[in-house]
Amino acid sequence: MFNFLVRQTDLGGQARLGTLATAHGDIDSPAFMPVGSLGPVKGLDAGDLQALGFGLILNNAYHLYLRPGHEVVAELGGLHAFLSWPGAILTDSGGFQVFSLAKLCKVTDEGVTFQSHLDGSLHHITPERTIEIQEALGADIIMAFDECVAFPASRDRLREAVLRTNRWAVRCRAARRRTDQALFGIVQGGHDPDLRVQAARDVVSMGFDGYAVGGLSVGEDKSVMYRMLEATVPELPVMSPRYLMGAGMPEDLVEGVARGIDLFDCVVPSRHGRTGWLFTSFGRVLIKNARYARDERPIDPECRCPVCTQHSRAYLHHLFTVKEMLGVRLNTLHNLHYFADLMRRIRKAIQSRSFAAFRQEFHAQRERVGAECGDVSTRGTDAVQARTSWEEERG
Amino acid sequence: MFNFLVRQTDLGGQARLGTLATAHGDIDSPAFMPVGSLGPVKGLDAGDLQALGFGLILNNAYHLYLRPGHEVVAELGGLHAFLSWPGAILTDSGGFQVFSLAKLCKVTDEGVTFQSHLDGSLHHITPERTIEIQEALGADIIMAFDECVAFPASRDRLREAVLRTNRWAVRCRAARRRTDQALFGIVQGGHDPDLRVQAARDVVSMGFDGYAVGGLSVGEDKSVMYRMLEATVPELPVMSPRYLMGAGMPEDLVEGVARGIDLFDCVVPSRHGRTGWLFTSFGRVLIKNARYARDERPIDPECRCPVCTQHSRAYLHHLFTVKEMLGVRLNTLHNLHYFADLMRRIRKAIQSRSFAAFRQEFHAQRERVGAECGDVSTRGTDAVQARTSWEEERG
Numbered sequence: 001m002f003n004f005l006v007r008q009t010d011l012g013g014q015a016r017l018g019t020l021a022t023a024h025g026d027i028d029s030p031a032f033m034p035v036g037s038l039g040p041v042k043g044l045d046a047g048d049l050q051a052l053g054f055g056l057i058l059n060n061a062y063h064l065y066l067r068p069g070h071e072v073v074a075e076l077g078g079l080h081a082f083l084s085w086p087g088a089i090l091t092d093s094g095g096f097q098v099f100s101l102a103k104l105c106k107v108t109d110e111g112v113t114f115q116s117h118l119d120g121s122l123h124h125i126t127p128e129r130t131i132e133i134q135e136a137l138g139a140d141i142i143m144a145f146d147e148c149v150a151f152p153a154s155r156d157r158l159r160e161a162v163l164r165t166n167r168w169a170v171r172c173r174a175a176r177r178r179t180d181q182a183l184f185g186i187v188q189g190g191h192d193p194d195l196r197v198q199a200a201r202d203v204v205s206m207g208f209d210g211y212a213v214g215g216l217s218v219g220e221d222k223s224v225m226y227r228m229l230e231a232t233v234p235e236l237p238v239m240s241p242r243y244l245m246g247a248g249m250p251e252d253l254v255e256g257v258a259r260g261i262d263l264f265d266c267v268v269p270s271r272h273g274r275t276g277w278l279f280t281s282f283g284r285v286l287i288k289n290a291r292y293a294r295d296e297r298p299i300d301p302e303c304r305c306p307v308c309t310q311h312s313r314a315y316l317h318h319l320f321t322v323k324e325m326l327g328v329r330l331n332t333l334h335n336l337h338y339f340a341d342l343m344r345r346i347r348k349a350i351q352s353r354s355f356a357a358f359r360q361e362f363h364a365q366r367e368r369v370g371a372e373c374g375d376v377s378t379r380g381t382d383a384v385q386a387r388t389s390w391e392e393e394r395g
Numbered sequence: 396m397f398n399f400l401v402r403q404t405d406l407g408g409q410a411r412l413g414t415l416a417t418a419h420g421d422i423d424s425p426a427f428m429p430v431g432s433l434g435p436v437k438g439l440d441a442g443d444l445q446a447l448g449f450g451l452i453l454n455n456a457y458h459l460y461l462r463p464g465h466e467v468v469a470e471l472g473g474l475h476a477f478l479s480w481p482g483a484i485l486t487d488s489g490g491f492q493v494f495s496l497a498k499l500c501k502v503t504d505e506g507v508t509f510q511s512h513l514d515g516s517l518h519h520i521t522p523e524r525t526i527e528i529q530e531a532l533g534a535d536i537i538m539a540f541d542e543c544v545a546f547p548a549s550r551d552r553l554r555e556a557v558l559r560t561n562r563w564a565v566r567c568r569a570a571r572r573r574t575d576q577a578l579f580g581i582v583q584g585g586h587d588p589d590l591r592v593q594a595a596r597d598v599v600s601m602g603f604d605g606y607a608v609g610g611l612s613v614g615e616d617k618s619v620m621y622r623m624l625e626a627t628v629p630e631l632p633v634m635s636p637r638y639l640m641g642a643g644m645p646e647d648l649v650e651g652v653a654r655g656i657d658l659f660d661c662v663v664p665s666r667h668g669r670t671g672w673l674f675t676s677f678g679r680v681l682i683k684n685a686r687y688a689r690d691e692r693p694i695d696p697e698c699r700c701p702v703c704t705q706h707s708r709a710y711l712h713h714l715f716t717v718k719e720m721l722g723v724r725l726n727t728l729h730n731l732h733y734f735a736d737l738m739r740r741i742r743k744a745i746q747s748r749s750f751a752a753f754r755q756e757f758h759a760q761r762e763r764v765g766a767e768c769g770d771v772s773t774r775g776t777d778a779v780q781a782r783t784s785w786e787e788e789r790g
Contacts, residue, residue, distance in 0.1 A: 038717045039710070043438075045721060046705075068688065068713045075689055076709050084705045293463060294470055310441075310479045314471050315434070318463045322433045325720055326440060 002140065002182035002209055004029075004241045004262075010355045014233065014260035017350045020241060022088040022140040023180065024080060025055050029241065030257045030346055032248065032339045033058040033090060033265040038067070039083050041336070042270050043329040046085045051306075052333070053340045055087045056140075058265040061133050062094035062101070066116055070136035078138030090141040090265070093130040093172075095186075096214075096246065099148040107147060109164060127171040135178045143212065144172040146186040151219040158190035162199045169203055182209035184243060190215055191224045193231035200235035210241040213261070217247035225252070229259040236260075250279060250342055254362050257346050258355070269339050273331035276320045279338040282369035285313070287331065292317040305337035397535065397577035397604055399424075399636045399657075405750045409628065409655035412745045415636060417483040417535040418575065419475060420450050424636065425652045425741055427643065427734045428453040428485060428660040433462070434478050436731070437665050438724040441480045446701075447728070448735045450482045451535075453660040456528050457489035457496070461511055465531035473533030485536040485660070488525040488567075490581075491609075491641065494543040502542060504559060522566040530573045538607065539567040541581040546614040553585035557594045564598055577604035579638060585610055586619045588626035595630035605636040608656070612642035620647070624654040631655075645674060645737055649757050652741050653750070664734050668726035671715045674733040677764035680708070682726065687712040700732035 001023045008017040018029040034041045034049060037060045041049060049057060059079060064070060076082045079089050099105060102114035102123075111126030127145040134142035145168050147161040165188045176183060185208035189195035203211065213232050216225045225247065236242050241262045244252075248266020256264060269279070276287040280300035285292075287299070298308035299316065307316075307330045319327030349358035396418045403412040413424040429436045429444060432455045436444060444452060454474060459465060471477045474484050494500060497509035497518075506521030522540040529537035540563050542556040560583045571578060580603035584590035598606065608627050611620045620642065631637050636657045639647070643661020651659060664674070671682040675695035680687075682694070693703035694711065702711075702725045714722030744753035 038719050039713065040719060040721045043720045043724065045725070047701075063717075067717050068709070072689060072709070076691060076707065082707075082710055082713075084710070294467060296471060306442075312471065312477075314463070314467070315477055315479070318434065318477075322458075322462050324433050324435060325438045325723065326435045328720065329438065329724070330440070 001180045004210065004239070006239060008350060010350050011353055013258060013356060015257045015346075015350050015355045016260065016262065017347055018241065018262055020056070020088070020262075022056075022182075024086060024088040024140055027055045027088060028347055029262040030253070030343055030350075031056060031263055032253060032343050033263065034269065034336055034339075035060070035265055035267045036083070037063050037267070039064065039079075041332065042274070043325070043332055044270075044336075046083060046087075048333065049085075049336075050087065052336050053344070054336070056090060056263075057085065057087065058090050058092065059083075059137070059139065060094065060097060061091045061130065061137060062097035064091075064137060065094060065133050066118060070133045074136040074138065078136075080138065088141070089139040090184075090263075091134050091137050091139040091143065092245070093134065093143040093145040094125065095130075095143075095146045096148050098125060099150070107164075109167065127168040128175040131172050131175040131177075131183075135176075135181065139181065141182045141184060141210065144169045144183065144185050144208070146188055146214050148188070148215055148218075149190060151190070153190055155192055155195070158188075158192055158195055161190075162188050162195055166199065166202045166206075169206055169208075173206055173208070184208055184210040184212050184241075186212045186214040186245070187232055187236075188215045189228070189232070191220050191228060193227060196228055196231045197235055200232050204235060204237060208240070210243060210263075211236045212243040212245050214245045216244065217252065217266075222251070222255070226255055226259065229256065229261065233260040248339070250338075251363070251366075253339075253342060254346065254359055257350075258359055269335035270332045273335045274328050276327075276331060277335075278316075278331060279335050281365060283366050287313065287316050287320050287327075289317075299334055300338075303334070303337065303341075305334050305341075307331075307334040307337075396575045399605065399634070401634060403745060405745050406748055408653060408751060410652045410741075410745050410750045411655065411657065412742055413636065413657055415451070415483070415657075417451075417577075419481060419483040419535055422450045422483060423742055424657040425648070425738055425745075426451060426658055427648060427738050428658065429664065429731055429734075430455070430660055430662045431478070432458050432662070434459065434474075436727070437669070438720070438727055439665075439731075441478060441482075443728065444480075444731075445482065447731050448739070449731070451485065451658075452480065452482065453485050453487065454478075454532070454534065455489065455492055456486045456525065456532060457492035459486075459532060460489060460528050461513060465528045469531040469533065473531075475533065483536070484534040485579075485658075486529050486532050486534040486538065487640070488529065488538040488540040489520065490525075490538075490541045491543050493520060494545070502559075504562065522563040523570040526567050526570040526572075526578075530571070530576065534576065536577045536579060536605065539564045539578065539580050539603070541583055541609050543610055543613075544583070544585060546585070548585055550587055550590070553583075553587055553590055556585075557583045557590055561594065561597045561601075564601055564603075568601055568603070579603055579605040579607050579636075581607045581609040581640070582627055582631075583610045584623070584627070586615050586623060588622060591623055591626045592630055595627050599630060599632060603635070605638060605658075606631045607638040607640050609640045611639065612647065612661075617646070617650070621650055621654065624651065624656065628655040643734070645733075646758070646761075648734075648737060649741065649754055652745075653754055664730035665727045668730045669723050671711075671722075671726060672730075673711075673726060674730050676760065678761050682708065682711050682715050682722075684712075694729055695733075698729070698732065698736075700729050700736075702726075702729040702732075 003021040105114040130145040146165040185203040243263035278285040292313040295313040349355040398416040500509040525540040541560040580598040638658035687708040690708040
């Protein structure tokens with residue numbers, strides 16, 4: 001059912017063009033996955049995501065396990081039927097949410113005991129249990145269960161988490177019953193390059209259908225994240241898909257691709273959309289700013305999305321000001337279009353053997369316009385992103 | 396620009412088929428207007444409303460006067476441009492909102508002084524000022540300023556309000572500058588049939604492009620509302636459109652049409668949608684009920700709306716439970732489709748000279764199925780509607 005083909009590799013670089021073949025369609029990579037924490041991407045329906053060009057979304061096993069429950073989803077025919085989503089789905093194992101959202105989290109080698117962030121009810125999750133839950137949910141790609149460590153952490157703490165994550169990975173592999181789902185292993189190791197290399201070698205030796213880089217975009221500097229990718233990716237098999245978990249600012253995508261990443265997910269387009277942070281080719285537009293109250297221009301005059309071709313900044317400013325939910329929907333549609341379009345442009349650049357030039361121009365344009373406009377600043381973008389990433393940027 | 400044509404009248408009844416011609420399209424009547432209090436119908440875009448078949452929406456002058464301000468809307472090209480709405484628009488005068496939402500409302504013959512419900516700022520509105528605001532907003536149909544009296548009220552209080560409303564109507568007529576907008580007069584008179592008749596005669600004698608029946612659906616029994624329509628409508632010119640303001644439960648539409656009403660508006664489809672109250676051919680479905688958690692059927696198996704053709708009750712129940720905003724959007728889309736479809740069926744029945752039979756079957760079906768299902772009850776519908784109408788059913 002699942003297959004990954006590297007179709008082209010960038011000359012003199014790590015960027016690559018590929019195709020993920022799934023039972024629910026082929027996805028061109030590098031690809032970005034919108035996040036539907038509770039099922040849908042907030043405010044959007046399946047048709048909206050298809051119209052934007054997405055063929056693969058991410059759902060959170062943790063949230064769906066709590067509500068409506070994986071047995072309910074299974075009874076209703078699995079996630080695809082439940083969501084009426086004809087495309088492919090990846091579920092995360094819930095590890096990140098257990099460690100970041102749940103209360104009174106207690107970890108042993110056996111598994112994790114935690115209290116639901118919703119009602120304080122007690123839950124016990126093991127590697128075997130996460131596979132059972134994800135098999136019931138029925139995504140095309142499922143993830144091994146990993147221990148996520150808050151940033152910053154000591155080397156000993158990171159090493160302990162890596163060793164446990166890898167022991168859990170073995171158990172996840174052994175616990176599989178369904179053969180029609182791809183299972184990805186996760187490389188942890190925090191901001192320690194040696195640990196990353198060791199973790200990658202161990203996980204690769206177990207043999208998974210794909211490999212994820214976890215534990216990044218949790219508050220560290222971008223330079224640290226890039227260095228960790230540079231340490232990790234070369235250890236991963238060339239023919240397997242590589243997925244950078246939870247990082248999704250536009251510059252992360254460009255720089256991740258430059259370091260050989262094929263898949264990304266992040267709640268940034270939707271969550272930032274809800275706060276009125278709009279992504280454009282020239283940086284960000286904070287639509288709440290009073291300067292937009294009478295601005296008849298679209299968010300980004302160069303954008304061809306259904307929002308920019310139809311609505312003014314003034315209207316979106318009004319919707320934000322009066323807290324009208326249509327504003328959230330339109331902001332999210334615009335942001336997701338920006339992300340889909342960015343990935344299309346990245347793929348096109350790789351295909352035409354001009355990714356290095358694309359990457360250079362991408363940064364240059366943001367620097368250029370960012371210096372001119374008040375709320376258009378890559379620097380500001382980075383700062384806010386670093387501050388909020390752990391608490392806010394992931395479901 | 397504005398023209399109304401009665402194309403057919405029901406044999407032996409008051410129901411009639413007509414066409415409202417506006418600069419922004421022709422609208423078949425009887426018609427229902429979705430309400431966009433702050434501009435859009437909550438969560439929906441222009442394309443959504445067009446796809447549902449609506450050609451005429453209502454916007455609240457009160458809300459748009461406060462935010463973003465009528466001058467801002469005018470500067471941006473008027474409401475149609477601001478909302479990117481190609482169809483027709485009716486604005487109410489703000490009277491209802493001033494009297495129901497605003498604080499410390501002080502009425503004199505000259506006008507009304509009130510505090511904004513948003514920030515307590517002081518505003519003074521006169522009949523002349525409401526026309527100025529509505530001309531700036533630029534709807535196709537604008538409304539005279541009326542004094543709305545809370546239910547119940549004494550006959551003296553009602554008479555006083557009628558006399559003031561009618562004096563204000565004269566001033567509204569005189570204050571007009573734009574000739575490309577239709578201006579509708581409003582008949583008040585509470586639950587007093589004699590007052591209604593007198594109010595209607597006075598307003599009609601002034602000559603408006605259409606006539607609205609105001610001050611109903613404010614907490615009175617449905618039988619009282621129907622009696623008031625029976626007293627008022629025969630006083631209105633046969634060739635002018637008749638608009639029942641703010642009443643919009645399905646039975647109100649059928650019974651209003653039966654009494655000669657051409658236009659309706661109500662926030663019921665969207666507001667009830669937000670509370671998970673879904674309208675169907677057999678009564679209501681309260682999607683929050685646990686019984687729907689594993690129900691694979693659509694809301695209404697007979698419904699052809701984009702929600703019922705795609706999603707299960709179980710999914711909508713989940714979206715409601717987790718407070719996912721997509722749930723509100725889907726519920727609203729379904730409810731508005733129900734209303735659009737009900738009006739289409741009403742028009743078809745009038746056209747095929749079978750409205751009396753349609754009306755009988757409409758009530759019979761709800762009685763029949765309502766008696767069988769727990770949360771499907773016309774009786775319950777009425778009770779809740781009567782209780783919440785004044786505070787909640789209007790923007």
